[in-house]
Amino acid sequence: MTQLFNHLSLLTTKPALADFAFVETDFALRIEAHAPGVFRFRCLPAARLDNEKLSTRAKALSDMLLARHEAVSEFQLEAADSGWRIEQGELVLLIQANPWRFEIRRGEQLLLSSAEQPVTLVQEPNACWQLDLALAEEDALYGLGETLGELDRREETLDSDRPNDRSLPLLWSTQGWGLYINTFERVEHDLGQQDLDRYRACVHAAELDFFLFLGDPSEIINQYSALTGRAGQPGVSPMGLWLDGAQAQQDIQSLRDLANQCREQGIALDVAVLPPPEPYDFQQDKPALEWNAARMAEPREAFSALQNDQVQLAAWTRPCVQAGTSLFEEWEDRGWLLINDDDGCAHVFPGDELSGGRDYGLLDLTHKDVFRMWTERQRQMVDDGLGAVLCNARFDIPDTITSRGGESGALLRAIYPVLARQALFDAVAGHKTPQEGVVASRDLSPSSQRFAWQLGPQVENTWAGLTESLKSALASGNSGVPIQIHGWGNAAASTSEMTPELYLRWLAMAVFSANFSLQGIPALRPDAFDEETQAQVNHWLEWRFRLVPYVLGIIEDAVRTGLPVQRSMAQSFPADSQARLWDTQYLLGPALLVAPILQPGQEIEVYLPEGEAWWDLSTGWRYEGGTTLKMSVGLDRLPVFGREGHMLCLGPVVKHTSEFNSARLLDEVWMFGMPEHSPVVMRNKIRVMQMQGSSYIKGLEGLKILPSEGLEVKRRGAEVRISRAR
Incomplete structure (x- = not known):
């Protein structure tokens, strides 16, 4: 049985959410202003709108998916000719009531629109929601996990339950939108393979819960990680x-x-x-x-x-216990291992490289x-x-x-x-x-x-x-x-x-x-x-x-x-369609553009993204962006360019992380044009302030400063002034 959703009616509205009924069905749509630039859509049984209390287990699963549950933004909803208009800052979500459609705009720019039939529910043999979004010709699609081939995933298909697909749940487009489907259940993605103008997600879950992010890729990744949880950090030793x-x-x-x-x-x-x-x-x-x-x-x-x-x-480790041992039998009796449904016995997994060829049982970590x-x-x-x-x-x-x-x-x-x-x-x-x-x-x-x-x-x-x-x-x-x-x-x-x-x-x-x-x-x-x-x-x-x-x-x-350490050109320069073609170049953090040499020989072409100026670390020469350089690079060099307005803080020459002096982590500062941004550096206490055409920097005491050509350095106590050379 297939359930179509064609007609919406407004039920209730609050500053952070609006509830709609799918007319002539038992289902509802809830839209939240989850954060600035983030909308949450949930398609669920209407009876659940007033009973959102989760079971203990369901809450545990939700916590594993989301680090931030509560909406932290608001929107304004008003009736429009054919539906409703929801405004969140400069973003406008337009909802058509009958037939149901939606689109999102920033000013006059169309960021994203649904397909003609945004959502469908196939209820047999198990619930499977279909989410369909329209793809513009300009949409280049990124994310959704690891690939060893083209970074643009358009025209691919992926299955979250297929191990070789190496999938992850975040998808984004260079057109300014991103999608996260909030579930651990199986999700199948069709990124335009069957229909070049449509993205389809088949979500094998009881309800459809997804987030739309609006902004450039860095903003999308920032919002996604704030929503789903961010990493802890390593100490100094693992950086060696x-x-x-x-x-x-x-x-x-x-x-x-x-x-x-x-x-x-x-x-x-x-x-x-x-x-x-x-x-x-x-x-x-x-x-x-x-x-x-x-x-x-x-x-x-x-x-x-x-x-x-x-x-x-x-060292390697896994939550396993060797089969055939008395501990395996004890934990099997206690229900501490993953158990077969048919016979109530612990499932025995065949030995592999990590287990040294010994069969094993898996601890039931849900307990x-x-x-x-x-x-x-x-x-x-x-x-x-x-x-x-x-x-x-x-x-x-x-x-x-x-x-x-x-x-x-x-x-x-x-x-x-x-x-x-x-x-x-x-x-x-x-x-x-x-x-x-x-x-x-x-x-x-x-x-x-x-x-x-x-x-x-x-x-x-x-x-x-x-x-x-x-x-x-x-x-x-x-x-x-x-x-x-x-x-x-x-x-x-x-x-x-x-x-x-x-x-x-x-x-x-x-x-x-x-x-x-x-x-x-x-x-x-x-x-x-x-x-x-x-x-x-x-x-x-x-x-x-x-x-x-x-x-x-x-x-x-x-x-x-x-944001990642190695940042693709599409992520860093989404508006530069030429930059996306150079998909083996990357930014290392915000300040360095790296062009690895990936074939024999010393000749390489490097594309410098438009809208920026770039400084060659090897020569100190400045280049305008939007140009392609032909370079001959020996084995002791790598094409690396500093981004104008940034600084690179380098540590001393050491052989081991234990040689870092916590009181003197840095040795030199390289400048790429007039500094405009505070540098990225561990335990950062260096700050840049601009005034009257000069940059004033605090935190560079005792460091060697290498300014770009045409700049001069003056020190006054703890403050460094960078100005144009006279």
């Missing part, structure tokens, strides 16, 4: 160099030996990752986590040695006692010295399992990785003020943006693999995930095509990113290459540590704004 262990079953001593070998070659590591399988697990008969004795016999001594080495340990227990056990490991945890928890959970919370099917598959990461984040950072810690994962699921530290994809050690690693970070950033850590190559792939040139180009891109990890296998370590290549590696690693104050400042901003 990571090392992925060399082989499966590697023990802690050989990992330390590997780290020390790197240090002898001038490469100091901050975080070392014990490779799979999981190096600690529950005891077979007790609900206590313990380290695998073959890999870490004396944990206290091992962590003490790592502390002396100034290396933090990261609050199980969630609390697992969090507490993980916190004990952190208190013992574990620095960061890595967890892939998107499992192929059969439809024949219903959790203690009542979830099953696509819903359970979606919320399980969220619960796993939330429990781990509570263990690592939840007891700290402010919350600070790293929980990394390759999984993507709703709420991924709350945990920030995303691991990049497993790619081939080829030029194409380098491009895919970059595009995955930009696509995740378009979807609201602020941080991706790149692999510097991939230890699991063939290394036959990893030339010194590719190795250095990969490193140069990774240096100008959130962070990256050195692969521990011999073929992907710097000492596998010639001395000249190793010298270039040290050159780029020196740059990396100088950039740490800037990059960590971007991440601190992400906690406040949700």
Whole structure:
């Protein structure tokens, strides 16, 4: 049975919401002014309008989706010739009553309109809502998760319950609108594949609940993250160099030996990752986590040695218990594991790489006692010295399992990785003020943006693999995930095509990113290459540590704004249609434009977005935007341009994050034209004020200042004045 909705009548209106009835149906439409530039639409049974009290479980799920439930804005509603006009600032939502349609305008500009039939409900065999929006010819569509191909997702189809689609729920257009469908249930997206002029979402849920964001992409991501939750931040140590262990079953001593070998070659590591399988697990008969004795016999001594080495340990973990143990049987009896509906027995998942080939059961994290227990056990490991945890928890959970919370099917598959990461984040950072810690994962699921530290994809050690690693970070950033850590190559792939040139180009891109990890296998370590290549590696690693104050400042901003570290050209310059075509260039934070070299040779073309001026970091030359440059770039260079009006604050030359002096985090300040914006930098206390054609800056005491050509610097006490040279 298909339910059509053609005719609206107004029921009630308040400053923040309006309720409408779908005439001749049992359903209603509620529209909220949820925040400035944000409208919420809900299609639900009319009987629920006056009974919005949620069950405990439904509220828990809602809290996992939304960080801000209450509307914080208002609108004005008035009758119009054919329906109603809702004004929110300069935005106008026009609703046609019969047949029902809507469109949103800013002044005379049409931002978004519905299709002829905005909403349809297919009620058999299960409820499935269809939301249809009209697509303009100019709509370029971004977000919706990770892609290794074109960042513009138009003409694609995606399914949130299909793991290979790597989907996330935020979609936005360069035309000034964004969409978030507020559900953990399965959502199928058709971005114009069947009909180029229509976007369709099929939402397998009891009600249709979606948010429309109006603004440029940065505003949309800001509003989306404010609505759905923002990330905590890492400390300084995770911003240093990571090392992925060399082989499966590697023990802690050989990992330390590997780290020390790197240090002898001038490469100091901050975080070392014990490779799979999981190096600690529950005891077979007790609900206590313990380290695998073959890999870490004396944990206290091992962590003490790592502390002396100034290396933090990261390790893989998952909410599992080994099948066939007495603890598995005890938790099966207590209902603490995911249970098969048909026989009431715990479901046994086949062994995999992370479990070391051993079959296992999954803890039912929807059970609050199980969630609390697992969090507490993980916190004990952190208190013992574990620095960061890595967890892939998107499992192929059969439809024949219903959790203690009542979830099953696509819903359970979606919320399980969220619960796993939330429990781990509570263990690592939840007891700290402010919350600070790293929980990394390759999984993507709703709420991924709350945990920030995303691991990049497993790619081939080829030029194409380098491009895919970059595009995955930009696509995740378009979807609201602020941080991706790149692999510097991939230890699991063939290394036959990893030339010194590719190795250095990969490193140069990774240096100008959130962070990256050195692969521990011999073929992907710097000492596998010639001395000249190793010298270039040290050159780029020196740059990396100088950039740490800037990059960590971007991440601190992400906690406040949700904006990613690596920002696509479409996200940063949506009005520049030419810029969108250069989709392997990106902004690193607000100040730097980076153009990685993704093919052999030294020749590259770089597009500088219009409306801005850009300063080449290597030469200091200024270029007007809207131009394309042809450049020849050696292995010791990367095309990076400073954005006019911004500043770049660099740290001192160090080899390790422990060498940062908290009293002197910065060493130099590079200026790109007359400073207009306060710089992005960790623990920022630098402020810019403009007056009478000059910039006055406080917070640069003791720093070397490199002004752009044509500017002069004058110091007076704690204040620096930048003015035109006479």
